[in-house]
Amino acid sequence: MTIVTPLLLDQGRPAGRAKPSAAAHLSDAQIEELGRELDALRESVIATRGARDAAYIRRVIATQRSLELAGRAALLFAKHKPAWLAGTGMLTLAKILENMEIGHNVLHGQWDWMRDPDIHSTTWEWDFVTPAEAWQHTHNDLHHTWTNVVGKDRDVGYTILRMDEDQPWTPRNLGNPLYNALLAPVFEWGIAIYDLELDEVREGRKPVAELKRGLKALGAKFVKQAAKDYVATPAAAAVTGSAKQALTATLTANAARNIWAHAVIFCGHFPAGADTFTEEQIEGETRGDWYVRQMIGSANISGSRLMHLMTGNLSFQIEHHLFPDLPSNRYAEVAVKVREICERYELPYTTGPLPKQVASAWAKVFRLALP
Amino acid sequence: MPSIRLLSRLASAFTTPRSPEDFLRLVDPLASARQLRGLVTSVVPETADSVTIRFRPGKGWNAHEAGQWARIGVEIDGVRHWRSYSLSTGAGQDPAITVTAMGKVSTALVRGTRRGDVLFLAPPEGDFVLPERPRPLLMLTAGSGLTPVMSMIRTLVPRRADADLVLVHSSRSPEDSLFREELLELADQFPGFRLVQWFTGERGRRLDLAGTGDLDAACPDWRDRAAYACGPAEFLDAAEALWQREEGELRVERFAAVVAPGSGGEGGRVTFEKSDTEVEADSATTLLAAGEDAGLMMRSGCRMGICHACVTPLLSGQVRDTRTGEVHGEPGHLVQTCVSTAAGPVSLDA
Numbered sequence A: 001m002t003i004v005t006p007l008l009l010d011q012g013r014p015a016g017r018a019k020p021s022a023a024a025h026l027s028d029a030q031i032e033e034l035g036r037e038l039d040a041l042r043e044s045v046i047a048t049r050g051a052r053d054a055a056y057i058r059r060v061i062a063t064q065r066s067l068e069l070a071g072r073a074a075l076l077f078a079k080h081k082p083a084w085l086a087g088t089g090m091l092t093l094a095k096i097l098e099n100m101e102i103g104h105n106v107l108h109g110q111w112d113w114m115r116d117p118d119i120h121s122t123t124w125e126w127d128f129v130t131p132a133e134a135w136q137h138t139h140n141d142l143h144h145t146w147t148n149v150v151g152k153d154r155d156v157g158y159t160i161l162r163m164d165e166d167q168p169w170t171p172r173n174l175g176n177p178l179y180n181a182l183l184a185p186v187f188e189w190g191i192a193i194y195d196l197e198l199d200e201v202r203e204g205r206k207p208v209a210e211l212k213r214g215l216k217a218l219g220a221k222f223v224k225q226a227a228k229d230y231v232a233t234p235a236a237a238a239v240t241g242s243a244k245q246a247l248t249a250t251l252t253a254n255a256a257r258n259i260w261a262h263a264v265i266f267c268g269h270f271p272a273g274a275d276t277f278t279e280e281q282i283e284g285e286t287r288g289d290w291y292v293r294q295m296i297g298s299a300n301i302s303g304s305r306l307m308h309l310m311t312g313n314l315s316f317q318i319e320h321h322l323f324p325d326l327p328s329n330r331y332a333e334v335a336v337k338v339r340e341i342c343e344r345y346e347l348p349y350t351t352g353p354l355p356k357q358v359a360s361a362w363a364k365v366f367r368l369a370l371p
Numbered sequence B: 001m002p003s004i005r006l007l008s009r010l011a012s013a014f015t016t017p018r019s020p021e022d023f024l025r026l027v028d029p030l031a032s033a034r035q036l037r038g039l040v041t042s043v044v045p046e047t048a049d050s051v052t053i054r055f056r057p058g059k060g061w062n063a064h065e066a067g068q069w070a071r072i073g074v075e076i077d078g079v080r081h082w083r084s085y086s087l088s089t090g091a092g093q094d095p096a097i098t099v100t101a102m103g104k105v106s107t108a109l110v111r112g113t114r115r116g117d118v119l120f121l122a123p124p125e126g127d128f129v130l131p132e133r134p135r136p137l138l139m140l141t142a143g144s145g146l147t148p149v150m151s152m153i154r155t156l157v158p159r160r161a162d163a164d165l166v167l168v169h170s171s172r173s174p175e176d177s178l179f180r181e182e183l184l185e186l187a188d189q190f191p192g193f194r195l196v197q198w199f200t201g202e203r204g205r206r207l208d209l210a211g212t213g214d215l216d217a218a219c220p221d222w223r224d225r226a227a228y229a230c231g232p233a234e235f236l237d238a239a240e241a242l243w244q245r246e247e248g249e250l251r252v253e254r255f256a257a258v259v260a261p262g263s264g265g266e267g268g269r270v271t272f273e274k275s276d277t278e279v280e281a282d283s284a285t286t287l288l289a290a291g292e293d294a295g296l297m298m299r300s301g302c303r304m305g306i307c308h309a310c311v312t313p314l315l316s317g318q319v320r321d322t323r324t325g326e327v328h329g330e331p332g333h334l335v336q337t338c339v340s341t342a343a344g345p346v347s348l349d350a
Helices: A028-047 A051-075 A081-107 A132-145 A171-195 A198-202 A208-240 A243-269 A287-297 A305-310 A314-322 A328-344 A354-367 B002-015 B020-024 B104-112 B143-156 B180-189 B213-218 B233-246 B287-293
Strands: A002-004 B037-047 B050-057 B069-076 B079-086 B096-100 B118-121 B137-142 B165-171 B193-199 B226-231 B250-254 B268-272 B277-281 B311-316 B319-321 B334-336 B340-342 B346-348
Touching: A028 A287, A028 A328, A051 A081, A051 A208, A051 A243, A051 A328, A051 B020, A081 A132, A081 A243, A081 A305, A132 A171, A132 A208, A171 A208, A171 A243, A171 A354, A198 A208, A208 A243, A208 B002, A243 A314, A243 A354, A287 A314, A305 A314, A305 A328, A314 A328, B002 B020, B050 B104, B050 B118, B069 B104, B079 B096, B079 B104, B079 B143, B096 B104, B096 B143, B137 B143, B143 B165, B143 B226, B165 B213, B180 B193, B193 B213, B226 B233, B233 B250, B268 B287, B268 B340, B277 B287, B287 B340, B287 B346
Parallel strands: B137 B165, B137 B226, B165 B193, B226 B250, B268 B346
Antiparallel strands: A002 B277, B037 B050, B037 B118, B050 B096, B069 B079, B069 B118, B268 B277, B311 B334, B311 B346, B319 B340
16 A cells, blocks of 8 residues: 655656756656655655654653743742743743644654654644644645745745745835844744735635634634733742743743744755746656755755754755655654765755854845845 | 632643643653553463453543443554454453454554553443343353453352353363453352353364254253353354344354455545545555555544444445445445445545
């Protein structure tokens, strides 16, 4: 029995269609062979998924929950500086782990193979203001299918920033750096509003009824999230006279998590070296073409194991885009082989340390503010 | 207890979007808001290839009636598998299952279960239970078909002075016979319980249910008794045929789905519409297994076509019933995914 990925066709590319410049040197046969190699790589990981991987995600979840419990407990005494620092630190770490290594990856279905209803893409809700379901639609369905196709992948600029030369310039884009700087600390709100797809509604492609449903779900989620961080936790800390400090602590933790998530996510496709594509370029795309697009459209972050954990292994953005539903803990070993494949086929493999990649993404934000 | 509910509501204000139980599980392995669990308290060998696993169920478990079964979830290589097992302890006691190492899941349970392990559970089900009013009983069992009946015997015999129960149990040899010591002891101790053991190895033949001779010899008044049977399919088929001829009343419990010879069909592409998943399933893979192998959370129950917990609307295509070999299905029909395979391309509302 094999799982069919309907997206990836084996044939269909119109003869003579231009390939992306980074892959122009490859023949159709080579691209087909590259597709087969990547399929085999995927199969090899699936064949060896097992108890060790299950233990890994459970360990991360237990660590995250312990950190969150300890963090909120420390905040009960937040009027004492060390308790505030420890509580805020632990809560920030917990929130980052929850969103990145756990939430993002569980919602991708990376752990569905375990058939554990407690760690499953259909049951998981995350500690982030946008409801999981809304995000799964814009992220898993739209972004991962149309990665970096200008006009199709709405993640190119998230509908507020100009992030590609092919997006027409308007004077509004002068604010690019400002918008991005304002977005970072409230990133979860940026995502929540983005997931509502207001532009799609405005243009009549998304029914208003669906928007209303989305708003309702977002409202319900917001009430619970805000009640936890900004009401319940400070109220409990009021017992020791620490209400105000507990409130600043949860605000800080959420902002820090947002800034971190924003930084990591902007390193995924915006640093120099990551390619974008036109709709014409992907017409009749084959399985191999699709893989090539994911590879040359994504950028990695190099670093330590802790770094990979804290980015939710999105530091292996290239591998994640090739195989979005493989368990995140396996991307590191996959990366070695993907890199080797890229070298052999003379395709770019964009990677660099976090500061460099963040700077590169920001450089683009600044540059594209101007025509 | 409203105060506990209030406390839990309060706690969930701190734990959203998780439940308080998710955090409680850091210290209590049985805590779960979503999935009933059981902690293995002992694993005792019964025969060379069978063990009795006793467990303490977490909150949410309903005490079982004698003769009922429950679905047990076990993790093998990180993947959760579910099978149904009869509960062998007396009604209301902490449950136990007696498992023989046959098939992937049972073998993993027999060889791999240790005290302190966590099993996943579904509440007990089944109506293969004792009659409401006391009356003379005949239990006809073969092999591991003894397990649900053992629960009935343990419930009834020591507690009711007026119990009148005959057990005719067939197995290969004394060494293969489950619960043998305990049964002999009970028969010795309680005059209302009579044990007839049929060892096929020693007798050189099986208990013959084609005629009434063997039964007449083992339990002369068998026609006057409420009869229960549990064992392999052919054993039950023979018993059912016999009781039908004699117009007696018989309750049976079947353990495995009966697969019609030559059935299975041709397989095909199965589309799970709601989950947006497509799978190629061969003629030997049930729709349930196909969905589960693709990582979907499929609804399921007994996994042998009895309980109908797995029924799912068919959107298009046809399926083959593995028990009868029959190909059927129209849009909107409910199909039992646990005993159906794809007969060509199939689309399910799941």
